[in-house]
Amino acid sequence: MLNLNQIKITIRDQRVLQLLMQGGSNKEIAKQLNISPRTVKQHLRTLFLRAGIRDGRKRVKLATAMFAKEQMKSCNPVSG
Numbered sequence: 001m002l003n004l005n006q007i008k009i010t011i012r013d014q015r016v017l018q019l020l021m022q023g024g025s026n027k028e029i030a031k032q033l034n035i036s037p038r039t040v041k042q043h044l045r046t047l048f049l050r051a052g053i054r055d056g057r058k059r060v061k062l063a064t065a066m067f068a069k070e071q072m073k074s075c076n077p078v079s080g
Contacts, residue, residue: 007047007051009047012043015033016029016033016040016043016044019033026040
């Protein structure tokens, strides 16, 4: 699994990826975030490049890693 702590992920990149994991199309994600579908595509492309991902199967691994990270956060909330 990818180590997400080694990848620079902006807040917007994270939100785009979360919506993608929820099954949103680029068009649906764009509408929800009030950006263009082209901008959504660019966020994903940049994120994949930062992670060194060049093929589709590895993109699925990145989304899976993000999903697992989110699940861990929701199962183990940090009090503060």
